[in-house]
Amino acid sequence: MATPHRIAIARRRTPATRSRRELRVEQILQAARDLFGAQGYDATTTAQIAAQIGVVEGLIYKYFPTKRALLLQVLGYWYDDMFGDYTRELAYFPTARKRLHYLIWRHLCTVRDYPRLCGLMFREVLSADNDYRGSPLHAMNKRYTQLLVDTVETGMRGGEFRTDLPPRLVRSLVYGGIEHEASRYLARYIAPHQQAAADAPALDVGLLADQITNLLCDGLGPRPAAELTETRA
Structure with a gap:
C-alpha cells in the first residue's frame, strides 16, 4: 500500500505526463x-x-x-508534502491564537507520524554546518517557519498579542522547544539500541499543543497599561 508521501509525490503529475526520468527519480527517492x-x-x-x-x-x-544530495532531495519532497494547503487551512481559524495552536499541533503531528525523517532533519541537516544554508531545503524550512511568524505578527496587529516581543523569538521558542521536548520520543527511532530509547514516552500531541499554545499566548497576551508603566520605571 502506498504511503501518504508516495501518494503526494504521485499527484504532482499524472502518469500520462510523467517522463521516464521522473518515474526513475521517484523510485530512487522512495527507496532512499x-x-x-x-x-x-x-x-x-x-x-x-x-x-x-x-x-x-x-x-x-x-x-x-x-x-x-539525495538526502536533501528526500527531505525536500517531504517538506513540500508537509506544506499541503496551509494558507487555505489557516483561513478557517478566526483568531491568531487558534491559528498558532493549529501550526503547533500540526508540527507535532509531523514529529509523531514521521519520526525517522524528523531525526534525519535534526541530526544530519540542521546540526551540520555545510551545504544546508542557501539550499532549496533551507528555503523551504524558512517558508515553513515563516507561517508561524506571520501568524504572530497578525495577532500583534489585531491586538491579540503584545507588540514588545520579536515574532522570530516566538518562532525559535516553538520549534526549538518542540525539538527538545520530542527528543526522547525520537530517540527510539534514531538510536533504538540505546536504553533511553526503550524508555522513551509516547508523544501526546494534543496535550503538548495545548500546553505550548497556552504558555505562549498567556505570555503574548496584551499587558495592562499600569503593568507596562511599572516595568519601564
Missing part, C-alpha cells in the same frame, strides 16, 4: 527514504538503494551527484 528511515543515513549505501529498486549503483549517480 525507506532505507534512510530504517537504517539511518550513515548505515545506508547507494548500493543498497540501487538494489532496493533493482538497478545498478551507477544509475543513482546519474540523477544525484552524492548521497548527501
Whole structure:
C-alpha cells in the first residue's frame, strides 16, 4: 500500500505526463527514504538503494551527484508534502491564537507520524554546518517557519498579542522547544539500541499543543497599561 508521501509525490503529475526520468527519480527517492528511515543515513549505501529498486549503483549517480544530495532531495519532497494547503487551512481559524495552536499541533503531528525523517532533519541537516544554508531545503524550512511568524505578527496587529516581543523569538521558542521536548520520543527511532530509547514516552500531541499554545499566548497576551508603566520605571 502506498504511503501518504508516495501518494503526494504521485499527484504532482499524472502518469500520462510523467517522463521516464521522473518515474526513475521517484523510485530512487522512495527507496532512499525507506532505507534512510530504517537504517539511518550513515548505515545506508547507494548500493543498497540501487538494489532496493533493482538497478545498478551507477544509475543513482546519474540523477544525484552524492548521497548527501539525495538526502536533501528526500527531505525536500517531504517538506513540500508537509506544506499541503496551509494558507487555505489557516483561513478557517478566526483568531491568531487558534491559528498558532493549529501550526503547533500540526508540527507535532509531523514529529509523531514521521519520526525517522524528523531525526534525519535534526541530526544530519540542521546540526551540520555545510551545504544546508542557501539550499532549496533551507528555503523551504524558512517558508515553513515563516507561517508561524506571520501568524504572530497578525495577532500583534489585531491586538491579540503584545507588540514588545520579536515574532522570530516566538518562532525559535516553538520549534526549538518542540525539538527538545520530542527528543526522547525520537530517540527510539534514531538510536533504538540505546536504553533511553526503550524508555522513551509516547508523544501526546494534543496535550503538548495545548500546553505550548497556552504558555505562549498567556505570555503574548496584551499587558495592562499600569503593568507596562511599572516595568519601564
